[in-house]
Amino acid sequence: MQKNKFTRGLRITILLGLLTYITYEGYLHQVLGGGKAPSTHALCPFGALESLYTLLFTGSFIQKIYSGTVVLLILTVIIAILFRRSFCGLLCPFGALQELFGKIGRRILKKQFIMPAFIDKPLRYLKYLILLLTVGMAWYYGTLWMAPYDPYSAYTHLSAFTDTIEEDPLAIIGFLVLVVTLAGSFIYDRFFCKYLCPVGALYGIIGRLSPTKIERNADLCVNCKKCNKACPVNIDVEKSLKITSAECINCNECVLVCPKKGALEIKTAGKKIQPFALLLIVIGLFFGTIFIAQATGNYEILPSKIEEGQTITISEIKGYYTIEEAAVATGMSLQEIYEKLGIPKNISKNTQMKAISKEVDGFILDEAKSKASGDNTNVDEP
Numbered sequence: 001m002q003k004n005k006f007t008r009g010l011r012i013t014i015l016l017g018l019l020t021y022i023t024y025e026g027y028l029h030q031v032l033g034g035g036k037a038p039s040t041h042a043l044c045p046f047g048a049l050e051s052l053y054t055l056l057f058t059g060s061f062i063q064k065i066y067s068g069t070v071v072l073l074i075l076t077v078i079i080a081i082l083f084r085r086s087f088c089g090l091l092c093p094f095g096a097l098q099e100l101f102g103k104i105g106r107r108i109l110k111k112q113f114i115m116p117a118f119i120d121k122p123l124r125y126l127k128y129l130i131l132l133l134t135v136g137m138a139w140y141y142g143t144l145w146m147a148p149y150d151p152y153s154a155y156t157h158l159s160a161f162t163d164t165i166e167e168d169p170l171a172i173i174g175f176l177v178l179v180v181t182l183a184g185s186f187i188y189d190r191f192f193c194k195y196l197c198p199v200g201a202l203y204g205i206i207g208r209l210s211p212t213k214i215e216r217n218a219d220l221c222v223n224c225k226k227c228n229k230a231c232p233v234n235i236d237v238e239k240s241l242k243i244t245s246a247e248c249i250n251c252n253e254c255v256l257v258c259p260k261k262g263a264l265e266i267k268t269a270g271k272k273i274q275p276f277a278l279l280l281i282v283i284g285l286f287f288g289t290i291f292i293a294q295a296t297g298n299y300e301i302l303p304s305k306i307e308e309g310q311t312i313t314i315s316e317i318k319g320y321y322t323i324e325e326a327a328v329a330t331g332m333s334l335q336e337i338y339e340k341l342g343i344p345k346n347i348s349k350n351t352q353m354k355a356i357s358k359e360v361d362g363f364i365l366d367e368a369k370s371k372a373s374g375d376n377t378n379v380d381e382p
Ligand code: SF4
Pocket: 216, 220, 221, 222, 223, 224, 225, 226, 227, 228, 237, 238, 254, 257, 258, 259, 260, 263, 264
């Protein structure tokens, strides 16, 4: 029992650690820009799935996605094949945020609420529709189509709320979905995981192939229902003999709270595996692979640095560049870059490209780049 308590504490500590990391990275991304701190999209495996079509047919990634994102997708798919939705239950920072709100909600409301079945059942299918829609649209348009509606992205943009909405008014939808997710998790726990998460839906489908399952021994079970109470996604563990549902996020809380030895066990290919060992294997696989990918130069989560002597085209100028950095990167003089992009002379050369619109009414970076690209055919020639 002591070991179970420790394992539960360790899982929560890892999740909160990852949530803290993502929150800090999100803040840095806003302050330093995408060239110095990665975006949430680069750190979320789903971004690589959205980029898959472009990668297979053009050999390049869609904006904000890099080789490290692909490593994360492959790695989490392998985890799903071996250990079902363990990424959701043991490693996902957005899952951690929801669980945190769920725990606070249970403390304050002093009750665990369960969504009525007639709403819950149809809503569970919504995440599969979102998976199809978001991947389809991303493949069709070759962009992170879901980004403005994504509550995870909205969470990491909280420190730049007004700027984000000014840049893309549709981003307000992502912030609203974030509010719904947090309020829903406060009352029902893991709201986004249960009803909306496309990547959870993907792991759930893949996890059907997994040899790992939780099994209940009806002869040893005393029907105390502690497992049901502990389950953040409301699976009726006490009535099941095997948990094969794609809804199970493999947090193993049910196994860890079960008071009867042997009544509830995790089995991989028929062999019993302790929750603590499983947690260590998943963590080791996840961080070990990232470490190896990083050490071998296969884990990029930032755009490649512009080498000396190399130039980019105007259309490749990023929003986080200052005007001066854009001039150096394109190999132009400052005067040329001001003229080509139509930037008034009174704007400081240290202003970030994405911030110009705040000082110049009607300035839209993408439009300025497209207009300038028309007469920029030779700009990347040395
Ligand atoms: S917690 Fe264990 S003993 Fe209690 S109902 Fe669940 S499986 Fe049975």
